[in-house]
Amino acid sequence: MAEKQFGGLGVSSLFALNRALLFKWIWRFLNHQTGLWQSIIKAIHGPYGSLDAPIPRRSGGSVWVMIRKSIDALKSKGIDLMQFCNKVIGNGSSTSFWYDRWNGDVCFKVRFHRLFNLELQKDISVAHKLQLSDSSSSFRRRPRGGLEESQWNEMSQVIDNVVLSPINDRWRWTLNSNGFFSVSSVRKEIDKRVVAMSSSPTRWSTILPIKVNVFIWRMFLDKLPTRSNLSARGVDVPCVLCPVCDSEVESRNHLFFGCSLVSELHRLIGRWWNIHIPEFTDLFSWESWFKDLRLTSLHKLVLEATFFSLWWHVWKFRNDSVFEMVKPKKCMLFDNTITQTLLWMNHRSRKVRVNWAAWLKDPLDAISNM
Structure with a gap:
């Protein structure tokens, strides 16, 4: 139900609350990579929980897969919650160079897909990649002309402008001004996209039941x-x-x-x-x-x-x-x-x-x- 300023009663729908609580597990997975349950998910679904990979058709009854399906279903309706998770680079040691979205709206795996195919160390971190004397030294061969060379030039320009700092990397939730994740912010975002809104606010008398x-x-x-x-x-x-x-x-x-x-x-x-x-x-x-x-x-x-x-x-x-x-x-x-x-x-x-x-x-x- 919409907020009072949009003609509703300010009561969240159970649909929005349920999806917000499910996404909280994804936020925890991103921010705490050392727990036992995160290790199990990485062992089953890959080092990054396959958050950017499509869900296989025969994926079984895994709880993590069910969470992924619920969030992907929202994305198919135009509600991409992952776009509000931005990686803030510090020392770059805990940020994946290819899989995490640490520069721009898409990860380098998608943005520079031809270079990703050349990469031998696909799990390499930002810190390790930037420490290489030549960023192409971890490739199986040098980029050639055409699209490979174009992507290489663009990626090199991005890397040259990156400055690391001694602080740890962290995730930032862009729906809140303080950068911290909250279930209420997800709930409001889903309700804003799903629930019908009105241009007139709800008239609500504070002196009546x-x-x-x-x-x-x-x-x-x-x-x-x-x-x-x-x-x-x-x-x-x-x-x-x-x-x-x-x-x-x-x-x-x-x-x-x-x-x-x-x-x-x-x-x-x-x-x-x-x-x-x-x-x-x-x-x-x-x-x-x-x-x-x-x-x-x-x-x-x-x-x-x-x-x-x-x-x-x-x-x-x-x-x-x-x-x-x-x-x-x-x-x-x-x-x-x-x-x-x-x-x-x-x-x-x-x-x-x-x-x-x-x-x-x-x-x-x-x-x-x-």
């Missing part, structure tokens, strides 16, 4: 099971009219903005807050009005929570009207809204502590005098 915020999130996305939505999904709905007013098709915009009952509740909120609340036709008209409203940030925070609470109670009233044997009372909707909103604010928010009598009389004044 999570269940109300999740309801509002679904309402803003028009994902509530209104009768029009159920009918559009192929559900057999006996009647698509609004169960509250029984005059129009029950859609998101009608139930929370166009219904006569909700319009009356909006007017009551306007008189209570002493502000002008116009007639709304849809969610966009409410958002546009609320954005241009000239109130302090704290007043707008509480007013927004009041609207969210009202729509929550309208949805409960709608469900009780459809599913309960005893019909709910319309006259209690407004009272329940202002009472529950105050309780939520006083018990959940550190910013807002409002007196009950002042809240009933004038919420604007009550918030200003906190």
Whole structure:
């Protein structure tokens, strides 16, 4: 699920979390080459765990192969996590000259493949290679003309510009500014590529319960099971009219903005807050009005929570009207809204502590005098 700034709830998908935890083993393999399990992997799959080599079709049920397959499956979807692993050269002793990506985005084995075919010491380190008086002395023959000579000239130019230092080589994770690997950074990167994003951030009220915020999130996305939505999904709905007013098709915009009952509740909120609340036709008209409203940030925070609470109670009233044997009372909707909103604010928010009598009389004044 996307982050809140991209229209989600900020809850990671299990798919992204699972792949991030799997990739953590690859990061550990790269950074700690002396462990027993790393030695076993090297013995079975080669000195570098075949991270750059294709997985054989008949690879058995190895756990390491399963991890490789999961990461390669991500790469086939355009999510190459290995590109965020960069080798930072120090003394060059623990960096493979041909297999590690220590200069550029691809390893020298791929970048200079014709020279790699000439190499006799394919596991040679950067330090050992640079110590040779002639870099071609470890080749089975000198590079000849054409592509070999072109690659040789390019590689020689790269080698001439490399300066080693006395510190150890290390891997750097480029998704974090500090260079250290974290599961959360992988999870966010996968979610960013896989999960659908929205240009509008999620509206989240800090003074309301999570269940109300999740309801509002679904309402803003028009994902509530209104009768029009159920009918559009192929559900057999006996009647698509609004169960509250029984005059129009029950859609998101009608139930929370166009219904006569909700319009009356909006007017009551306007008189209570002493502000002008116009007639709304849809969610966009409410958002546009609320954005241009000239109130302090704290007043707008509480007013927004009041609207969210009202729509929550309208949805409960709608469900009780459809599913309960005893019909709910319309006259209690407004009272329940202002009472529950105050309780939520006083018990959940550190910013807002409002007196009950002042809240009933004038919420604007009550918030200003906190």
